[in-house]
Amino acid sequence: MSLRPLTPEERADALQKAAAARVARAAAKDRLKSGELSIAQLLSASETDEAIARMRVVELLEALPRIGHVRAVAIMDRLGIAASRRVRGLGIHQRAALVDFMNEK
Structure with missing residues (x-):
């Protein structure tokens, strides 16, 4: 099943929303x-900001000082977080583990 084609106005709105x-x-x-x-x-x-909720966890970790892609992936592996996980998809225990791990550092 294919999606219906967007009108130029709908496409412009979608592009503007994505840029924001x-x-x-x-x-x-x-x-x-x-x-x-x-x-x-x-x-x-x-929990309230859709844009942040859709951010990948690896991007979030890479934004921290002294954490690159390799270290971010290692942290996620240690905490049991899938590499493709987005912030919205984190469970309660994963969120707590991530906060605790970063507070230890």
Whole structure:
């Protein structure tokens, strides 16, 4: 079953919405990198902010200082979080484990 083609107005609205979501995710990652925002605060914000909820967990970890892709994947593996997981898809225990792990560092 294919989707119906979008009208030019619908396509423009979708593109604008996607751009706004990318800007919101980038701003959240910048605030995380600067220390202005903690992992716990970002996870709380994801409950109301759709853009943050759709961010991949690996991107969230890579936004932290001194954490690159390899270390982010290792952290996720240690905590039992799938590589493709998004913030919205984290369970209660995974959220708590992630916050606890980052507070230990």
